Amino acid sequence: xxxxxxxxxxxxxxxxxxxxxxxxxxxxxxxxxxxxxxxxxxxxxxxxxxxxxxxxxxxxxxxxxxxxxxxxxxxxxxxxxxxxxxxxxxxxxxxxxxxxxxxxxxxxxxxxxxxxxxxxxxxxxxxxxxxxxxxxxxxxxxxxxxxxxxxxxxxxxxxxxxxxxxxxxxxxxxxxxxxxxxxxxxxxxxxxxxxxxxxxxxxxxxxxxxxxxxxxxxxxxxxxxxxxxxxxxxxxxxxxxxxxxxxxxxxxxxxxxxxxxxxxxxxxxxxxxxxxxxxxxxxxxxxxxxxxxxxxxxxxxxxxxxxxxxxxxxxxxxxxxxxxxxxxxxxxxxxxxxxxxxxxxxxxxxxxxxxxxxxxxxxxxxxxxxxxxxxxxxxxxxxxxx
Ligand SMILES: Cc1cc2nc3c(=O)[nH]c(=O)nc-3n(C[C@H](O)[C@H](O)[C@H](O)COP(=O)(O)OP(=O)(O)OC[C@H]3O[C@@H](n4cnc5c(N)ncnc54)[C@H](O)[C@@H]3O)c2cc1C
Numbered sequence: 001x002x003x004x005x006x007x008x009x010x011x012x013x014x015x016x017x018x019x020x021x022x023x024x025x026x027x028x029x030x031x032x033x034x035x036x037x038x039x040x041x042x043x044x045x046x047x048x049x050x051x052x053x054x055x056x057x058x059x060x061x062x063x064x065x066x067x068x069x070x071x072x073x074x075x076x077x078x079x080x081x082x083x084x085x086x087x088x089x090x091x092x093x094x095x096x097x098x099x100x101x102x103x104x105x106x107x108x109x110x111x112x113x114x115x116x117x118x119x120x121x122x123x124x125x126x127x128x129x130x131x132x133x134x135x136x137x138x139x140x141x142x143x144x145x146x147x148x149x150x151x152x153x154x155x156x157x158x159x160x161x162x163x164x165x166x167x168x169x170x171x172x173x174x175x176x177x178x179x180x181x182x183x184x185x186x187x188x189x190x191x192x193x194x195x196x197x198x199x200x201x202x203x204x205x206x207x208x209x210x211x212x213x214x215x216x217x218x219x220x221x222x223x224x225x226x227x228x229x230x231x232x233x234x235x236x237x238x239x240x241x242x243x244x245x246x247x248x249x250x251x252x253x254x255x256x257x258x259x260x261x262x263x264x265x266x267x268x269x270x271x272x273x274x275x276x277x278x279x280x281x282x283x284x285x286x287x288x289x290x291x292x293x294x295x296x297x298x299x300x301x302x303x304x305x306x307x308x309x310x311x312x313x314x315x316x317x318x319x320x321x322x323x324x325x326x327x328x329x330x331x332x333x334x335x336x337x338x339x340x341x342x343x344x345x346x347x348x349x350x351x352x353x354x355x356x357x358x359x360x361x362x363x364x365x366x367x368x369x370x371x372x373x374x375x376x377x378x379x380x381x382x383x384x385x386x
Contacts, residue, residue, distance in 0.1 A: 001187075001193070001194050001195065001196050002031070002193065002194075002195045002196070003029075003195070003196040003197065004029050004030060004031035004168075004195060004196075004197045005027055005028075005029040005030065005197065005198075005199065006022055006027060006029075006030045006031070006197065006199045006200075006201060006355060007030075007031045007032075007033060007188055007195055007197045007199070007200050007201070008030065008031070008032045008033070008200075008201045008203050009033055009175045009188075009200065009201065009202055009203060009204050009211050010032075010033075010034065010042070010202070010203035010204040010205055010207075010211075011032045011033070011034030011036075011039045011155075011159065011169060011171070011203075012039065012040065012042045012043060012044040012155060012203065012205050012340075013044040013047075013151050013154055013155040013158070013340060013341055013344040014044075014203045014205070014333050014336070014340055014344050014347055014348070015032050015034075015201070015203035015333075016032070016039070016154075016155045016156075016158035016159045016162065016344075016348075017154075017158050017344040017345055017347060017348030018201055018203060018333060018347065018348045018351045018352060019032050019158065019159065019162035019167045019348075020078075020158040020159075020161055020162040020165075020167075020348060021348035021349050021351070021352035022162075022167070022348075022351075022352045022355065022356070023161075023162045023165035023166050023167050024165065024352075025352050025353075025356055026356075027352070027355070027356055028165060028166025028167070029166060030162065030166065030167040030168070031167070031168050031169075031170065031195065031197070032159070032162075032167060032168070032169045032170070033170045033173050033174075033175050033188070033190060033195075034169065034170065034171050034172075034173065035172070035173060035174035035175070035191075036171065036172070037171055037172045038171065039155055039156070039159065039169075039171070040151075040152050040155055040156075042205045042206065042207075042310075043205045043206060043309050043310055043311070043312065043340060044151050044152065044155050044205070044340075044341065045151070045152060045309075046226075046228070046307060046308070046309025046310070047151045047309070047340075047341045048148075048228055048254070048261060048263055049083075049148045049149050049150060049151050049341060050089070050146075050147075050148055050243050050254065050341075050342065051064070051067065051068055051071060051084070051146060051147055051148065051149055051341065051342040052064060052068075052089040052143065052146035052147075052243070052342060053065055053068055053109060053114050053117070053143060053145065053146060054089055054091065054105065054109065054117060054141060054143050054146060055105070055109075055382065056101075056104075056105050056108070056381075056382055056383045057108075057318070057380055057381070057382050058108060058112060058363075058364065059318060059363055059364075059365075059368060059369065059380065060318065060339065060343075060382055061108065061109050061112050061114065062112060062346075062362065062363040062364065063319070063339075063342075063343040063346040063347070063362070063363060064342060064343065064346070065112065065113060065114065066345060066346040066349060066362050067342055067343055067344065067345040067346045068084075068145055068146070068147075068342070070345035070346075071084040071149050071154070071345065072084055072086070072145075074149075074154065074157065078157050078158070078161050079161075080153070080156070080157035080160060080161070081150070081153050081157070082149045082150065082153060082154045082157065083148075083149055083150035083153050084147060084148070084149045085147045085148050085149075086144060086145050086146075086147040087146075087147045087148065087240060087241065087242045087243070087254070087255070088142055088143055088144045088145070088146050088147060088242035088243070089142070089143055089146035089147075089242055089243045089245065090120070090125065090128060090129070090140055090141070090142045090241075090242040090243065090244050090245065091140050091141045091142075091245045091247055092125060092132070092137055092140045092244060092245060092246050092247055092292075093137070093138050093139050093140050093141075093247050094136045094137055094138060094246075094247060094248045095138070095247070095248075096138065098138070098247045099119075099138055099139055101383070102119065102139075102140070102141040103119065105141070106118075106119065106141060109143075114143065114145075116143055116144050116145050117141065117142070117143040118141070118142060118143075119139060119140070119141055119142075120139060120140045120141070120142050121139055122134050122137045122138065122139060124142075125137060125139070125140050125142075128142070128241060128242065129237065129238075129241050129244060129293070131236065131237050131293050131294070131295050132244070132292060132293055133291070133292055133293065133294055136248075142242065144242075146242070146243070147242070147243075148243070148254060149341065149342075151341045154341070154344065158344075158348070170190070170192060172191075173190050173191055173192040174190060174191045175188050175189070175190050175211060175214065176189050176190060176191060176214070177189030177214055178200060178211075178214040178215040178330070179194075180215070180216075180327065180329075183326075183327065183328060184198065184327075184328045184329050185197065185198055185199065185200050185215070185327065185328065185329030185330050186198070188200060197329075198329050199329050199331065199355055200215070200329060200330050200331070201331045201332075201333055201351060201355075202215075202219075202330070202331065202332050202333065202334055203333045203334070204334070205310070205312050205334075205340070206221070206223035206273070206310035206311070206312040207223075208221040208312060208332070208334035208335065209221045209222070212324075212332070212334075215324070215327050215330045216326075216327065217324050217326070217327055217330065217371070219320065219332065219334060219335075219371065220314060220315050220320075220335075220374055221312050221313065221314055221320065221334050221335045222271040222312075222313045223271060223272060223273050223310040223311070223312060223313075224269060224270075224271050224272075224310065224311045224312075224313045225269055225272070225274045225275065225308050225309070225310060225311075226263070226265070226269075226308065226309055226310070226311050226338065227263075227266075227277055227278065227281050227306065227307070227308045228261055228262070228263050228306065228307055228308075228309075229261070229262040229263075229281070229282060229285055229301055229306045230256055230257075230259055230260075230261050230262075230301075230305050230306065231259035231260045231261075231262065231299045231300060231301055232259055232299070232300040232301065232302060233257075233258035233259050234258070234259050234260060234298070234299055234300075236295040236296075236298065237255075237260070237293065237295065237296075238255075239255040239258075240255070241254075241255060242254070244292075246288070246292045248292075249264070249288055250264060250265050251263075251264045251285065251288035251289060251291075251292060252264070253289065253293075259299075260296075260299070262285050262286075262289055262299075263285075264284065264285050264288060266281065266284065271313070273310065274308070275308050275309060275310065276308060277303070277306050277307055277308045278308070279303050281306075282301055282303060282306065286299065286301070311337060311338045312334060312335055312336055312337065312340065313335070313337050313338075314334070314335030314336075314337055315374060315379060316373075316379040316380045316381060316382065317337040317380075317381075317382040318335070318337065318369060318380045318382055319333070319334070319335050319336050319337070319339070319340075319343060319347065319369055320332050320333075320334045320335040320369060320370075320371050320373075321333055321334075321347060321350055321351065321354075321366065321369040321370075322354060322366060322367070322369055322370045322371060323354065323370075323371075324371050324372075325372055331351060331354065331355065332371045333347050333351050337382075346362050346363075349362050350362050350363070350366060354366070368380060
């Protein structure tokens, strides 16, 4: 029978980062099990690739403060590209409450060491994006170290180096059961046979609740469809601008290739495994795009290039990371609520630390992210969710 010190269920960006951080710390007998024939078919391959430290809670800010410098030095550390582009995130405020919110968040961000973040006036915002309609803009918040990465390259980079350092990747293999012995994890059943291990990490993205059920664990992670619209090449707006978020309605966009990538969180979306792109979404987004950037009324969109993927929502929009106390040996790395790419490096480090040392210093109090918080009613509250 195959044996491994640690088995990771799911070979997306989160599972790959955990594998790399484990092998880097000397734990080399690691097995990643991915049910698809290729990595990246889950959320990772559908992501917008945005990375930011502009959050409202200390935990999310600290996870970004590990992850973004990691992405900046990814090539140096791993010898492979992350395609990190420090073009920033620009939150555009149109109500006094937005400004207050951004100022409050910035105080927390700065107190945790995010020195580059700053408030901008309307005039400064227009300097960055001259095409923006600014009559109702009151100001905004900008952090130049926020930006974008290529999630697929990151995932492949982590996996490649993890495998060189001893990890194994099984593709086209589904985990169908998780076994325990006197309550302690003892192994897994897979479509490729049984595996013996004392430690299993759930890195199954939007399918995390199903994998948790195999271990008898009730995990509150729900899939929620998110759709993205890439435009055809467009020269009317610069391609070095940041991710721009219109706080009036949540519409946001960033340069992508020769065009732009447009996104909006449709409040009418309901949980479920829906990954079909809904053509009527294009009109909803283009209306908001042209409202904020009038020349975007000339954008061309090919509906065949648009896509949908799944966010993995937790009840408090924070990741669920750590051991499950009732099932020793079972760890979660789930529920990123749309932030799994930007927080993958921190998650890999935290999970490796917890497995190998039982503690971590990546965040001040990792216990706050524990899977047990929901049963205790100790929910966190993140409002800066896109
Ligand atoms: C449209 C969209 C835009 C997004 N934009 C951003 C963004 O800008 N920034 C950001 O940080 N995040 C963003 N996200 C979220 C981000 O993509 C996810 O949080 C992240 O990819 C989660 O990675 P993961 O490895 O946990 O999950 P996944 O990439 O989904 O990987 C999980 C893997 O587990 C495998 N699996 C499941 N069950 C089993 C099983 N039983 N056996 C074996 N394998 C199994 C699946 O096949 C899958 O490959 C976006 C997501 C979407 C959909």
